[in-house]
Amino acid sequence: MSDDSDDYFVDGEDVSTQVFDWGTLKWMATPDVNDSERLSAGVVQLEPGRGHELHTHPDSDEVLYVVSGEGEQTVAGETREVAAGEMIYVPAGVEHGTQNTGWETLKLLAVYAPPGPEDVLAEMPECTVVPAGEFPEPSE
Numbered sequence: 442m443s444d445d446s447d448d449y450f451v452d453g454e455d456v457s458t459q460v461f462d463w464g465t466l467k468w469m470a471t472p473d474v475n476d477s478e479r480l481s482a483g484v485v486q487l488e489p490g491r492g493h494e495l496h497t498h499p500d501s502d503e504v505l506y507v508v509s510g511e512g513e514q515t516v517a518g519e520t521r522e523v524a525a526g527e528m529i530y531v532p533a534g535v536e537h538g539t540q541n542t543g544w545e546t547l548k549l550l551a552v553y554a555p556p557g558p559e560d561v562l563a564e565m566p567e568c569t570v571v572p573a574g575e576f577p578e579p580s581e
Contacts, residue, residue, distance in 0.1 A: 458571040459562055463491035468559045481556035487547040492540030501553040503531040510547035513540045
């Protein structure tokens with residue numbers, strides 16, 4: 442990374458999109474994008490009525506900030522309604538999952554510390570990676 446201040450600003454069009462049957466992820470701070478060594482951060486969009494299964498990240502803490510929409514967040518067996526303005530902390534190794542219970546897209550800011558789970562997600566068979574600047578195909 443150079444000293445150019447443009448290196449500190451990332452536009453969603455400049456990064457690839459991870460596409461799943463439940464929605465999309467755009468990782469905008471990672472070691473590959475901007476040399477972020479201590480964390481990764483990205484925008485998660487869960488489509489109405491969709492969500493992802495309970496899972497863990499064995500080596501990374503996760504913070505989720507609800508930007509817009511509403512849903513249910515499960516952490517360590519406890520499920521709560523969440524909405525814009527709320528934050529969820531998930532320690533490394535703790536089982537968690539998110540469901541969109543609303544009619545609008547549920548948008549979250551996801552942060553992993555240290556980075557790494559974003560690479561695991563990209564390697565999953567159900568993930569399609571769409572190159573930067575291209576739009577994902579609409580789901581059917």
